[in-house]
Amino acid sequence: MTNHPHQFPKLHNAAWPGVVGKGGEGNDPPIELDTMLDLTAAAEVDGRKFDGVDLFLFDPHVSIDATDKELEDLADRVRARGLVIGSVVAPVWEPTGGGSAAGDDEQVHAFLTQVRKGCTIAKKLRELGVRPYGVVRLDTATSVADWAKDPEGNQSKIADTLKAACDIAEEYDERLAAEGEICWGGMQSWRTMVDLLKRVGHPERFGFQADMAHTLLYLLGYNAPDDAILPTDFDWSDNEKKKAALKELTHALREWTIDFHVAQNDATVHGTGTHDKTGRHCLPNDPNGKLNIAEDAGFWLRDEHGDVLKTCRHICWDGCMFPNEVMHKPETWNSILSAMLSVQDAHGWNE
Structure with a gap:
């Protein structure tokens, strides 16, 4: 235990890699939530274990229309494994019952309905005593291509929708x-993201979730070339230039950051289904990974003077799209927990 002296930020594993990219022709089947909880609870490094999980409010894990009885059962199942729940993801996208934040009145209504349902569940889990911290995560549910048809109009519409979402969140103290x-769309670059955060203008209710894998791609400007900080053919062996770029990026977004995902990324992009170009999550020890996980996390978790911020009371590993075969191996989760501990060791605190 003395090798890992800090207790905060608490260490969480994401359950949604058991659902995202699973099911359908040619894909691995979903991994049940109980299995994801078991894999998380079983991981152990130097006597330390995961403290909790973050959840996707989507079948077959947790229905966005879950009843109180189902949520009580969920809380019991999580507690029985010595875990808590942190952040939850609201399924705001049209294929899951939501709609575009830049859409017509019907689509916006569907989007906000999913936000309300997500906040309802989040509050209930708090009241059940199993969720001591965390946020409700969302995005714009709007493609970059659709956003680009009217950048100013769509950015304004998204901001209005998210202001309404903040009003909902305030009702539930989320x-x-x-x-x-x-x-x-509207979040495809660090500049558009900062612009949107400022337009919404409710930092007490609406902030930024930094995922190390995704924010690395902000540096390269794949979907917003004018906002690139590094060239797409950047030589990743130039660590000093990478750190300078991360410093510029985090200076712009850190003040808004209220949720944090530890991850690894190989700086490649791909598009799947309704997704525009987006990044891949890699295992922490992937030889193609471009991040020094513990060091680079510090750009988000410490301020400009190098002091630990303590803004995020928990951090979460995000590792979507790994094959089921990899996810069922205990050594996968031990290596991930080890990476999480390295971040806590470097940027943690006690209370």
Whole structure:
């Protein structure tokens, strides 16, 4: 235990890699939530374990229309494994019952309905005593291509929708965090993300979720070339230039950051289904990974003077799209927990 002296930020594993990219022809089947909980609870490094999980409010894991009885059962199942729940993801996209934040009145209504349902569940889990911290995550549910048809008009419409979402969040005493992923219109670059955060203008209710894998791609400007900080053919062996770029990026977004995902990324992009170009999550020890996980996390978790911020009371590993075969191996989760501990060791605190 003395090798890992800090207790905060708490260490969480994401359950949604058991659902995202699973099911359908040619894909691995979904991994049940109980299995994801078991894999998380079983991981152990130097006597330390995961503290909790973050959840996707989507079948077959947790229905966005879950009843109180189903949520009580969920809380019991999580507690029984010595875990808590942190952030939850609201399924705001049209294929999951939501709609575009830049859409027509019907689509916006569907989007906001999913936000309300997500906040309802988040509050209930707090009241059940199993969720001591965390946010409700969302994005714009708008493609970059659709956004680009009318950048100013769509950015304004998205901001209005998210202001309405903040009003909903206030009713439930919840906070919303926008996922910084380059496939979402209005969030496809660090500049458009900062612009949107300022337009919404409710930092007490609406902030930024920094995922190390996704925000790395902000540097390269794949879906917003004018906002690139580094060239797409950047030589990743130039660590000093990479750190300078991360410093510029985090200076712009850190003040808004209220939720944080530890991840690894190989700086490549791909598009799947309704997604525009977006990034891949890699295992922490992937030889193609471009991040020094513990060091680079510090750009988000420390301020300009190098002091630990303590803004995020928990951090979460995000590792979508790994094959089921990899996810069922205990060593996968031990290596991930080890990476999480390295971030806590470097930027953690005690209370």
